[in-house]
Amino acid sequence: MATHREWIALYLKGVAMGSADAVPGVSGGTIALVVGIYERLIAAITAVDPARLRRILAGVRPANIPDARAAFHEIDGAFLLVLGAGIATAVVAVLSVVNHLLTTQPVATYGFFFGLIAASAAVLLDGVALDTPRRQGAAIAGFTVAFLASGYASTALDSSLPVVFVAGAVAVSAMVLPGVSGSLLLVVLGQYEHMSGVVSRAIDGAVALARGEGAAGLTEVAPTIAAFLLGGVVGVVTIAHAVKYALARARAATLAFLVSLIVGALRAPLVEVSIRLAESGETWRAAAPRFALVAVGGAAVVFVLDRYSAAIEY
Template sequence: MVGLRDWATVYLKGIAMGSADAVPGVSGGTIALIVGIYERLIAAVTAVDPSRIRRVLAGVRPANVPDARAAFHEIDGAFLLVLGAGIGTAVVTVLSGVNYLLATRPVATYGFFFGLIAASAAVLLRGVTLDTPRRQAAAVAGFLLAFLASGVASAGLGSSLPLVFVAGAVAVSAMVLPGISGSLLLIVLGQYEYMSGTVSRAVDGLAAFLTGNGSDALVETLPPVLTFLLGGVVGLFTIAHTVRYALARARAATLAFLVSLVVGALRAPLLEVSTRLAESGESWRGAAPRFALAALVGAAFVFVLDRYSATIEY
């Protein structure tokens, strides 16, 4: 019998995963490995399919309740709900803090992100071999995709709802992959700062609504937040399955592609800092020490984390 203490532990593990997923370069999947729930998470996510979802929803009719409970148990629904609550709590909290840091300390914040990403790439590259043309082509494709996408995003893709939906699908699907950060992919798509600001305003708007101080901010931020979440649900049960299938069929080439995405994404924080410096009139020479120090801190964090995560198995 699972007790309250066990569910509290799952919730806290979700908070740890969500905290990692909210910062670029650190993967919630890696945290899941460290805290010992990665295999259960993958089993639960891959057990979700349209048939079981229909059976669970059919439980609104009393006659279907037993079968709905069985389907809910088959997908480990209680585990997913409690873990998801912990992840959501952490993501909202961390993104609100990051939004403040991006507004007040952008160079150091992006420097920290750069260190996280660079160290993650270094750790992941240890498991990549490029000894065949297929793997080399996958690596080049992954690098170019992230590198070019970063440049396009920095030029101003905007934050339309369709793009927010895609960003949610891509970012959340990365949650099930150790070493690949969803927030990193948001930076590549140019949506990280936008979503962190939107989440922060949504939290403030909810607080204002609950205290009777108006609902304008909440109404303004609900469409992108809900669109992102919807994209995340779709991505978790489509893109994530696709990537897992690719890893099963062509593990080495797929891994080379995914890790090269991380390497190519190193361009993104540099472009973000360059944009901020151009706006403020500051030069890279003046900002470099702050950027480098923060990058070293970020890199050290990843290397310490990697020491405790042991060997990552996909």
């Protein structure tokens, strides 16, 4: 039986993971490795399946409570809830700050993201072998998918509920993979800024509700949040299992595909900055120095993280 101190430590580990997950290019999976909970996290997530979820939900009936408790223990439910609470706390806090920065300093913010992504790709490329046609093909496919999506999604995809659902499925399942950033995939899908704004509005709505000013703010964003979370559940139950299967059957090719996604996604921050510059009338020549400066800072963050996780076996 875990002590209160152990649960608090687990919550704080979730806060560290959530802080990483909220910024593109830094992987919560890598943080899970650093703090020593990665294997338990993978075991818990892959234990989640529709049958166990149905058994847990059936616990609303008194006669089914013992079986619901058993299913909850089978998926290490207490671990997931405490860790998830820490992750959610950090994601909400960080995204609120990011939403403000994207509004006031979009060039510098996306420059920082670019540095995070570029350094992540550089670090992970060292562990990728491209010595067979199959692995080379997987790398080309990953790069092409991310590169094309980075240009298309930001300008063509809306933020309708089906799109948000898919974004949630992809982003949440990516959180369990070392080196693959769920927030980065949100940028590629053109949904990162939208979701950071939704989180910020949800906080404002919660504050207004606490002050007795009504629940209109929360009601406005509730469908989007519900679609994202539902997509996340589907992603954990399906996509994460598919990636786990691919890693088991063709680990080297799958890693080549995943890392190449990151390389191709370098286009995403550049596209977003280009859009902001076009709206403001500023030129790339004027914006490039501050973009490059904060990019170096972002890269430094990743290299520091890598220094502490380099000895851990993925």
